[in-house]
Amino acid sequence: MKIKIKIGYSTCPNDTFIFDALVNGKIDSEGFDFEPVLTDVEDLNQRAFQGELDVTKLSYHAWLHVWEDYQILDSGSALGKGNGPLLVSGANIKGIDLSGLTIAIPGEFTTANLLLSLAYPMISNKKTLVFSRIEDAILDGEVDAGVLIHENRFTYEKRGLKLIRDLGRFWEETSSQPIPLGGIMAHRRLSFSDRLAINRLIRRSLDHAFMDPRGAIPYIRRFAQTMEEDVLHAHLKTFVNDFSLDLGIDGRQAIRVLAGYAVRSGLISKYPEVMFLDET
Numbered sequence: 001m002k003i004k005i006k007i008g009y010s011t012c013p014n015d016t017f018i019f020d021a022l023v024n025g026k027i028d029s030e031g032f033d034f035e036p037v038l039t040d041v042e043d044l045n046q047r048a049f050q051g052e053l054d055v056t057k058l059s060y061h062a063w064l065h066v067w068e069d070y071q072i073l074d075s076g077s078a079l080g081k082g083n084g085p086l087l088v089s090g091a092n093i094k095g096i097d098l099s100g101l102t103i104a105i106p107g108e109f110t111t112a113n114l115l116l117s118l119a120y121p122m123i124s125n126k127k128t129l130v131f132s133r134i135e136d137a138i139l140d141g142e143v144d145a146g147v148l149i150h151e152n153r154f155t156y157e158k159r160g161l162k163l164i165r166d167l168g169r170f171w172e173e174t175s176s177q178p179i180p181l182g183g184i185m186a187h188r189r190l191s192f193s194d195r196l197a198i199n200r201l202i203r204r205s206l207d208h209a210f211m212d213p214r215g216a217i218p219y220i221r222r223f224a225q226t227m228e229e230d231v232l233h234a235h236l237k238t239f240v241n242d243f244s245l246d247l248g249i250d251g252r253q254a255i256r257v258l259a260g261y262a263v264r265s266g267l268i269s270k271y272p273e274v275m276f277l278d279e280t
Contacts, residue, residue: 002029002031002032002033003031003032003033003194004032004033004035005032005033005034005035005054005055005190005198006035006037006052006053006054006055007019007022007023007034007035007036007037007053007054007055007056008036008037008038008039008044008047008052008053008055008056008057009036009037009038009044009056009057009184010038010039010040010041010044010057010150010182011038011039011040011223011224012041012150012151012223012224012235012239013151013220013224013232013235013236013239014078014235014236014239014240014244015038015057016038016216016219016220016222016223016224017206017209017213017216017220017236017240018076018202018205018206018209018240018244019036019202019205020205020208020209020215020216020219020220021204021205021206021208021209021216022034022201022202022204022205023036024219026205026208026215027201027204027205027208029201030197030200030201032194032197032198032201037053037056038223040107040130040131041057041058041059041106041107041110041131041182042059042106042107042108042109042110042128042130042131044056044057044058044062045058045059045061045062045107045109045110046109048062048063048066048069048070048185049062049065049066051069051187051189053187054186054187054189054190055073055184055185055186055187055190055198056070056184056185057076057182057183057184057185058070058182058183058184058185059107059109059110059111059112059114059181059182060111060114060180060181060182060183060255060258061109061110061111061113061114061262061267062109062110063183063185063272064258064259064262064267064268064272065109065268066185067272067273067275068188069187069188070185070186070187070188071185071186071187071188071195071274071275071276071277072183072184072185072247072255072275072276072277073183073184073185073186073195073198073199073202073277074199074203074246074247074276074277075184075199075200075202075203075206075244075245075246076183076184076202076206076244077180077181077182077183077184077243077244077247077251078181078182078183078239078240078243078244079178079179079180079181079182079183079241079243079244079247079251079254079255080178080179080238080239080241080243081168081172081178081179082168082169082238083153083168083179083181083238083239084115084166084167084168084169084170084171084172084179084181085106085110085111085112085115085116085147085148085149085153085167085168085181086147086148086153086156086163086165086166086167086168087103087116087119087145087146087147087148087163087164087165087166087167088138088145088146088147088148088156088161088162088163088164089138089144089145089146089161089162089164090138090139090141090145090160090161090162091162092162093144093145093162093164098120098122098123098145098164099120099122099123099124100125101123101125101144101145102125102126102127102143102144102145103116103123103125103126103127103143103144103145103146103147104126104127104128104129104133104134104137104138104142104143104145104146104147105126105127105128105129105146105147106128106129106130106131106134106147106148106149107128107131108126108128110149111179111180111181111182111258112147112149112167112181113126113147114258114262114267115167115168115170115171115179116147116167117265117267118170118171118174118261118265119165119167119170121265127142127143129143129146131148131149131150131152132150132151132152134146134147134148134152135148135152135155135156135159135161138161139159139160139161145164147167149181150235151224151231151235153238154230154231154234154235155231175254175257175258175261177250177253177254177257177258178243178250178251178254179254180251180254180255180258181239183247183255184202186198186199192277195277196277199277203245203246206240206244206245207245213236217232220232247276252275252276255275256275259271259272
């Protein structure tokens, strides 16, 4: 009898690229029956607070609030350099006091919001929107500025929006670390051997995608916000990298540093313990 695993990940190209082989029968599932739940990353963050999913993509910010329930897997992360969230507006407002402005964020528990809070602790008037709505909200005057993630990093200039600050670059310059955006977490109710096996399968799924990248395109296109070929390729090149295969020493250190900043800034109350599989 197969073990049913409810697995959540976003509709963004990097996630569907990673999980295509795993959920579509392209690799041996080793006795697991994966039930995919595809939704916005902030929805996944919220579901994690309820412990709804056995394995899930989470913003590292959200994980800092649920680390006692979810453990980081080594494979599947979105982590790196030059791929952070962007704070943009409809007009050039660099140098203007942002504290009185309304800023759209893609979710309270996204890493994008954590980085915004670190860079601009005085900003308090935030409006949570699904990430794909933020460009339109700025252009329509619903908000003064917004934090862009995912595909919108590659489209905002074409729509006439102006960069206020690259929050990823802020993080890299402040911490000297790559940016831990999101990772794949397994609920601790799963046995340790099951967590290890699922981590191995995610790595195998990603290896399969790298060997046949064109093979994942139909699955990616079923859910992608944009169908433009150049945007899809730019997205994959930016968010899927060696850290996605394995966090390694540098990836793990970046997560630890992010947790330290969050504690010192009062964004979380306790530094996480037993983060990674080999610490169990």
